[in-house]
Structure formats: structure tokens, C-alpha cells
Amino acid sequence: MQGLKPQNLHEWETAVLFWAGDDPNETLAVLKRIGIRCGQVGLRGDFDLSCAPQWKEALQAANFTATAVCAAYLGEDYSDIPTVKRTVGFIPPLTRDVREKRTYRVIDFGAAIGAKSISIHIGFVPSEPGDPDYVAVREIARRVCDYAAIHGQTFALETGQESAPELLAFLRDVNRENLGINFDPANMILYGTGDPIEALDVLGKYVLSVHCKDGDWPPAAQPNALGQEKNLGGGAVGIERFLDKLAKIGYSGPLTIEREGVDSAQWLKDVESSIQLIAQLKQRAAQN
Numbered sequence: 486m487q488g489l490k491p492q493n494l495h496e497w498e499t500a501v502l503f504w505a506g507d508d509p510n511e512t513l514a515v516l517k518r519i520g521i522r523c524g525q526v527g528l529r530g531d532f533d534l535s536c537a538p539q540w541k542e543a544l545q546a547a548n549f550t551a552t553a554v555c556a557a558y559l560g561e562d563y564s565d566i567p568t569v570k571r572t573v574g575f576i577p578p579l580t581r582d583v584r585e586k587r588t589y590r591v592i593d594f595g596a597a598i599g600a601k602s603i604s605i606h607i608g609f610v611p612s613e614p615g616d617p618d619y620v621a622v623r624e625i626a627r628r629v630c631d632y633a634a635i636h637g638q639t640f641a642l643e644t645g646q647e648s649a650p651e652l653l654a655f656l657r658d659v660n661r662e663n664l665g666i667n668f669d670p671a672n673m674i675l676y677g678t679g680d681p682i683e684a685l686d687v688l689g690k691y692v693l694s695v696h697c698k699d700g701d702w703p704p705a706a707q708p709n710a711l712g713q714e715k716n717l718g719g720g721a722v723g724i725e726r727f728l729d730k731l732a733k734i735g736y737s738g739p740l741t742i743e744r745e746g747v748d749s750a751q752w753l754k755d756v757e758s759s760i761q762l763i764a765q766l767k768q769r770a771a772q773n
């Protein structure tokens with residue numbers, strides 16, 4: 486189940502993760518202008534999911550492929566590691582139920598716009614399988630997989646908050662055919678969970694999609710701090726090494742650029758420079 490690659494896309498098509506705005510035509514026009522024709526549609530917790538028909542129409546008119554929908558939830562906060570543990574995904578017990586229900590509606594939205602995958606940060610999964618939070622999140626993951634399977638979709642866990650062996654154990658424990666990962670090499674660095682390229686040796690066969698994102702390791706003197714995200718090529722990932730490794734594991738799906746933590750003008754500049762960097766590296770890879 487490697488490499489989510491819709492029929493009409495080329496190998497390693499460059500894609501972008503973008504947040505759905507109020508006007509789909511406007512959002513897609515910006516992406517088309519910079520040469521992008523597919524991407525992951527990020528849906529914030531307060532996004533109005535009833536506008537799927539408008540999105541479907543706009544995507545068709547722009548000839549743009551939504552490769553996945555990415556769900557975020559109200560109340561999530563990525564300020565530092567303890568705050569992420571407390572607020573993100575299905576770990577906080579108080580919001581677990583409402584977020585699970587929202588997830589099903591996001592899957593419906595994805596199905597309506599033709600997206601074949603849903604991707605979520607499910608939160609910090611405890612390493613101990615007997616932990617009640619571990620059990621609760623595993624059961625939600627199973628139900629989300631089963632619901633997504635009805636629409637023929639995969640469920641991709643966003644990587645980074647667990648080490649590769651812990652994530653592998655969790656994937657095996659959930660034990661669903663349509664479960665995999667959206668591999669984000671920067672997250673492993675930002676959370677200090679391990680070398681992302683080595684992690685692909687462990688997790689390679691579960692890779693459904695990838696984020697091209699960069700960042701630096703957390704400062705050693707601040708144990709709760711996250712590392713800092715950087716524009717692609719400016720952090721510790723080593724994007725050339727990352728693409729080499731993706732080729733080795735046989736990944737052929739889109740290379741989806743992700744950039745967070747900057748304003749919209751800077752976002753566009755950084756995404757454009759990331760597109761250029763990926764184009765250069767793809768050209769180099771083709772010559773080798």
C-alpha cells in the first residue's frame with residue numbers, strides 16, 4: 486500500500502499541504518499560479534464541513550486533485566511538548582468523543598471531494614500498551630480505519646511524536662489493512678524522537694504519503710521545548726538524503742510540501758522556494 490498516487494499524477498509529483506479557506510476558488514487559484522495541481526487539504530477544527538459540494542466543484546473546475554484531507558481539532562496547541570501532550574489528537578479524554586465524531590464528518594468531506602486518504606496527528610500515544618489512554622486511542626484508530634474503509638480511503642497517522650519502534654508497535658497493534666503513516670521527517674527532529682532517515686528503515690512499508698518539511702533539533706538546555714521549523718533545505722532533515730531514501734524504499738507518491746508558523750506572504754515565498762529545491766533534487770536524482 487505504498488505511495489498514494491492517484492492515476493493522473495506523475496511519480497513524485499510536487500504537492501502542497503494547504504489550509505482550506507472560505508473560498509475554494511481563491512485558495513486553488515493561488516496554488517495553480519505557482520504550478521501546483523494536487524495537494525492535501527487541511528481542515529481546521531472550525532472549518533465548515535457542509536461546503537463539500539462547493540469544494541468538489543472548485544477542484545473539478547481547477548483540475549486539482551485533493552490527495553488527502555488532514556484533520557485538526559479545536560483546542561489543539563503546539564506551543565511546547567507538554568502542551569502538545571495535553572491538547573493534541575485523541576489523547577485528551579474530555580474532547581475524545583467530540584473529536585472522533587468530527588473525524589467521521591471529515592472522512593465524509595474527503596470522500597465527497599475525492600480524497601483517498603485522511604491524515605491526523607492522533608497525539609502522543611503512551612508507550613505502555615496497558616495504559617488506558619493507549620487502549621482508547623487504539624480503539625478509535627480502529628474505528629476510524631473501518632469508517633474510512635467504507636469510502637475506500639486510507640488512514641495515515643502523522644509521524645513524529647513517537648519513536649519509530651513505538652509507532653511500528655502501535656501500527657501492528659491497531660492491525661488494519663488501510664492504516665499507514667504520513668511520514669514527516671521534520672517532526673521527528675522537532676520532537677527529538679529520532680533520526681528520520683533511519684526511521685524509514687523501520688516504517689518504510691507503512692508510508693502512504695510524505696511531508697517535505699524541515700526543522701532543527703530542540704535546544705538541549707530546554708527539555709520541554711520543540712525544535713524550530715525551517716524553510717525546506719534550511720534545517721537538519723537533509724532533504725536530498727530524504728529523497729534518496731524515499732527512492733530506495735520505493736515510494737512514488739506525491740512530495741507534499743508543508744510549511745507552518747509563518748504568515749501567508751512568507752508561506753507563499755517559502756513554498757515557491759521549496760518547489761524549486763525539489764525540482765532541482767528531482768533533476769539530479771534523474772541524472773544519477
Ligand code: MG
Binds near residue numbers: 669672698
Ligand atoms: Mg506534517
